[in-house]
Amino acid sequence: MKLSLRTLALGLALSAGAAAVQAHNAWLMPSSTVLSKADWVTVDAAVSNDLFFFNHNPLNLDSLAVTAPDGSAVKPENMFKGKLRSVFDLNLTQPGTYRVALVNDGIFARWKDKATGQTKRARGTAESLAAQIPADALEVEITQSAGRNETFITVGKPSTLRATGKGLELVTANPTDLVKGEKTSFTLQLDGQPAKDLEVTVTLGNTRYRDKLDELKLKTDAKGQFSVTWPVAGMYWLDVSTTDQKTSVPKAKERRLSYAATLEVMP
Template identity: 50%
Template sequence: MRNRIKLAILGLAAATALATPALAHRQWLLPSATILSGDDQWVTVDAAVSNDLFYFEHVPLRLDNLAVFAPDGSPAKAENQSTGKYRSTFDVQLSKPGTYKMAVTNEGVFGSYKLNGEQKRFRAMGGKVPEIPEGATDVRLSQNMGRLEIFVTAGKPTETVLKTTGKGLELVAETHPNNLAAGEEAKFALVLDGQPAADVEIEVVPGGNRYRSKLGDFKVKTDKDGKFTVKWPDAGMYWISASVQDDKATIKNARRRASYTATLEVMPQ
């Protein structure tokens, strides 16, 4: 009996260990470098969805809605785009000095309804709702707006591409995202549709968790003006992410979920 109880406990622990990572899939962009010097440099970016940050083991991140902006805010070209089994990649030529922004934005509608007593679910990208059959009941709609960003600087950091668009959840960088150092504080803010996003929780996760027994993550929260501060414990790549829900969807009778995610490199002092 004692052995059977012990085996049951071990089985439950194993099931929990397997289930936990499945809930922790994170989307990310990872540049080969964030600060470069010299003329005519290139950067390669990996894009994936995984349990362990910056490790390719789940699915690639699709690049259909990838946008690259040069230091003056004009569109720049993403070259050599490729999507494989576990990751997507692309290259960007840094032909102008200053800070570049690379972003993947996605907008989709998730919904469910009952028809003749049977539960139906659907997902549509681009923010358009598919036709719901007559007689459907218990219709529920959710509009998701997601933004993933990275910043890469050639030479001296510049500010132009840091401007927000006024749509969805976005980061306002009071501290330049390519000027982060271990042991120092960085000051940011979150805005939702251009307005301060108050009381929003931001998850901060250092990369390399595959080789640590603990995730090493921590959370901070925005104040009434949407501002927050992060003190970086160590150098390395960090994944930061936040999300909010409200009733300001552009689709009738839908709830909105807006999310923001960025990969930031923190340098040694």
């Protein structure tokens, strides 16, 4: 089933709509996506009404994972959470392509309190929810969610990205070599397999300066592939979401999956 809500599995609803009713989009924005040599990069993380402007909420960085070209973990430095954005620095010393991602694997529960008849809601892990839901709760509904929100940075020569085989993932030869007017082919995977027949939305940033969002609506084929011909240079936000019943949590009947990425297109 295709979700009508462009959801990040961070518990943030990203409602699609006209510019007059702006969606809340969650994104990561690096100060640079391509470096000629080892250097520092600062990354902003926020939820906003307008793409890439800090005007709503900061993103929680608890699930931040930065992966170096050799697969090792990179420790972010100078992490800060403000009123409108979160910020962190990365010291990128290894040549190749880095994956900077917020990865979420959570559980949402809803039930009716037997004594009061009121609907209750909670989110957390399987262990924490087990402690929150009363044994006599009625109409218990448990939903698993898995989301990835990421961006990419290349130092020197690009390297092949290492897929995790978990949830929705974007597969491409070089996500930092995108050029205006050229076509880029991507493959979307779901648990390591082609994610077919899914709608992918690509939106150019700086939406606050446009009357229309001018989103590109694309669809993956039977191999999970889709292509984008970039109309102009700039920062883009790509997102896709879906649901299935392949849950790994007891009593969960549905799994909600989401993916989002910030990509830079050069002139």
